[in-house]
Amino acid sequence: MRMFRNDYSEGAAPEILAALAATNDEQTVGYTEGDPHCERARELIRAACGRDDVDVEFCVGGTSANVIGVTGLLREWEGAVCTKDAHINVHETGAVAACGRTVLPTDDSDGFLSPEAAERVWRFQNSCGRHMTRPGCVYISDTTELGGVWDLERFDAICDWADSHDLPVFLDGARLGSALTSPAAGGLTLEHIARRCGAFYIGGTKNGLLFGEAMVIAHPRLREAFPFLQKERCGLLAKGRLLGVQFETAFEPAADGGETxxxxxxxxxxxxxxxxxxxxxxxxxxxxxxxxxxxxxxxxxxxxxxxxxxxxxxxxxxxxxxxxxxxxxxxxxxxxxxxxxxxxxxxxxxx
Incomplete structure (x- = not known):
């Protein structure tokens, strides 16, 4: 019987493996810096997001993307507002904390970060001025830890709350493919996410790639910090074109005009x-x-x-x-x- 343990037990979709094999003998520059496959993948992802003014960078996996993305948005005295079951709070061995940043969980219990619970954390953390960690960004994931799918109304509500407190939203998109093709997405699209989030990533590891996540960055603080944090925090892949080949293949327009x-x-x-x-x-x-x-x-x-x-x-x-x-x-x-x-x-x- 096929295993139903997770969505990364298999290697990769045949099309991905074929593309990697076809480009195996190519010699390119490293670190995702200027090779044609990474550049083409960036072009395709920007087009899919409907924005040409964002940076597209590649990470080796979800924990690396979360750590670089969240800590890059925060200053030393700031923390990330998230649900108590958020991946950065319970499943990443304190990776954000190990980098000197704080996670600020709410009392939400269904996997969705609500404006009401986020407001309670905001008020509490700002109640003693300099003596408490100040919220510096909002972290959500789509899908949630319990498989929940954000719809347009709920997504806009938390983004509106974050905007009202001048907080960038970081979206963990390890399973963003599943979320946006779900019947529960309720009008939420990749283009809309790209318009509202300070940064987010498109998960490849859990959607048919061998490994890798593509991070879309709009917020200027993270755009500046990303290259340095990626190297400092051991997330820079020397054979970076392997990431580019995979995302290029995944987002290349279909010959029949259908879905990528x-x-x-x-x-x-x-x-x-x-x-x-x-x-x-x-x-x-x-x-x-x-x-x-x-x-x-x-x-x-x-x-x-x-x-x-x-x-x-x-x-x-x-x-x-x-x-x-x-x-x-x-x-x-x-x-x-x-x-x-x-x-x-x-x-x-x-x-």
Missing amino acids: LYWRLARNANECALRLRAGLVELGFKPYGDSASNQQFFVVTPAQRDALEAACGCETFYELSDEQVVVRFVCSWATGEKDVDELIALAGTLA
């Missing part, structure tokens, strides 16, 4: 995940949350968890009690309908 490879890969992952969700719900399994992305969460018994984990590698996300645990199933660019149906059939024997 990047969005097609993400859409497949979502369609398979929603097929899985519908099948498990029909069997009587209880969803945890309302994910419309490639991550799906379900409440199961420990015995069901053990059987499912052994068969398809799903991960335990939360232990609610001795009788109930939350498991996560993740579909990828490589997941097929037959894989999903096989898992549903197995789950049927456990229901």
Whole structure:
């Protein structure tokens, strides 16, 4: 049975591997600095974002992108406002703190940063003047840690709040492909994100690339800091053209005028995940949350968890009690309908 552990278990989409192989013997300058593939990828991503006035830089992975992006927006006495389950708060081993910056979590519990909770953190952190860390940026992720998808209304609400406090928004886009091809996106587009965020990144690692994220930077502070922070914080890849080749391939216009490879890969992952969700719900399994992305969460018994984990590698996300645990199933660019149906059939024997 195909594993449903995560969306980066496989190597890369065939088109990506073919492009890497086809350019393997080329000799280019390093560090993403001026090679034709990185420059073409930058051109394509700017076009997709509808902006020619932003920097496009390439990072090796999500943690590196988060650390460089967040710390580059902050001054020494500032912190990042985020949810308590934000990746920078719980899943990156204190990487932001290790760089001398502070994470300022809210009490939001659904993965979405709300203006109301952000305002409470703002007021508290500014209540004692110089004696407390001052909020310096807003961090959100799309999709959220629980597979939630930001829609246009909710996204604009947090951006409006941030603008009213003169805070740049940084969007962790490790699964941005899944988010923007989800039926729950509600009008939110890449172009709109590019207009409103100080910086964000387009995730490749979790959407069919071997590795890599493409960061889009509008905020002048991060534009200046990025090259130096990337080197200082061990995120600069000497063979930088490998990143450019992948994103060039992912965003090259399709010959038939249809979706580019990047969005097609993400859409497949979502369609398979929603097929899985519908099948498990029909069997009587209880969803945890309302994910419309490639991550799906379900409440199961420990015995069901053990059987499912052994068969398809799903991960335990939360232990609610001795009788109930939350498991996560993740579909990828490589997941097929037959894989999903096989898992549903197995789950049927456990229901």
